Amino acid sequence: MANIGGFFKNVVSEMRKVSWPKRKELTRYTIIVLATVVVMAVFFAVVDLGISELFRWYLEL
Template structure:
């Protein structure tokens, strides 16, 4: 039990040292991440569609 309580005390101590982002920063970071995810999903979706279409055309020859 002593090891667990010591670990939890250390975690609490370290969490107090963390510099948490302000609301404005957090909102900006969230928008950047979501925009990046949407862009990458569209990019890979279009790439997959292009490769699939090409392979269907190539195999139909």
């Protein structure tokens, strides 16, 4: 049990050293991540649609 207690003591010690982002930075990073996810989702949806249409066209031949 001493190892577990020491582990959590070290975790708390290390968490105090962490440099947490300010609210403005966190908001900016969150917007960037969400925008990137939306752009990538749209990109892959278009690519998927294109590949699906190519297969449909090929199978009709």
